[in-house]
Amino acid sequence: MDAWRAFLRAHAKVTRCLEAELLAEQRLSLGAYDVLAELAEAPDHCLRMAELAEAVLLSRSGVTRLVDRLERAGLVVRERVDGDGRGVVARLTSAGASRLGVASRTHLAGVLRHFVELLDEQELHTIGDLSQRVADAQP
Numbered sequence: 001m002d003a004w005r006a007f008l009r010a011h012a013k014v015t016r017c018l019e020a021e022l023l024a025e026q027r028l029s030l031g032a033y034d035v036l037a038e039l040a041e042a043p044d045h046c047l048r049m050a051e052l053a054e055a056v057l058l059s060r061s062g063v064t065r066l067v068d069r070l071e072r073a074g075l076v077v078r079e080r081v082d083g084d085g086r087g088v089v090a091r092l093t094s095a096g097a098s099r100l101g102v103a104s105r106t107h108l109a110g111v112l113r114h115f116v117e118l119l120d121e122q123e124l125h126t127i128g129d130l131s132q133r134v135a136d137a138q139p
Contacts, residue, residue, distance in 0.1 A: 013114075014114045014115055015030065017110060017114050018030055018107060018110045018111065018114065021106055021107075021109075021110045022103060022106055022107060022110075025106045026099075026102065026103040026106050028099070028103050030107075031056065031058065031066055032066060032069070032070060032075075033100070033103055033104075033107055034056045035052065035056055035063070035066055035067065035070060035076070035090075036070070036075060036076075036092060036096050036097075036099065036100040036103070037100060037104075038052060038055045038056055039052070039076065039090060039091065039092035039096070040092055040096075040097060040100055044091070045091055045092040045097070046079070046089040046090060046091035046092070047089060047090060048081070048087060048088070048089050049063060049064065049067070049078075049088055049089070049090060052067070052090055067090050070090075070096070071090075073095075074093060074095045074096075075092070075093055075095055075096035075099055076090050076091060076092055076093060076096050077090075077091050077093055078090055078091075079091055
């Protein structure tokens with residue numbers, strides 16, 4: 001339980017720091033950054049809403065509300081899927097890609113400062129392997 005609690009505390013603290021930095025410097029939440037990053041890495045820069053919700057670890061309603069805000073800001077658009085009357089994808093716009101590019105400097109600097117620089121190369125490799133093993137064991 002000590003290891004579990006330490007993991008949860010570390011995740012919560014690092015996440016709060018990254019969120020605060022993105023909000024202060026970019027006026028962008030960590031959740032919004034994550035959505036933009038997932039779309040940027042996806043084929044054709046788009047994902048079905050359900051896939052996006054799973055990728056960013058939000059409920060479908062949570063990702064819908066977040067995409068609503070990003071769409072109003074012009075950072076993503078929603079499009080119907082051809083041949084699927086109910087299917088909708090979120091697509092990254094060029095403005096969204098530009099915003100992600102600027103915000104990524106803040107985010108990546110924070111990841112380095114609050115995580116990478118605190119561990120040596122072997123520790124980073126170990127924590128990566130262990131985290132992947134836990135993730136792969138889940139349904």
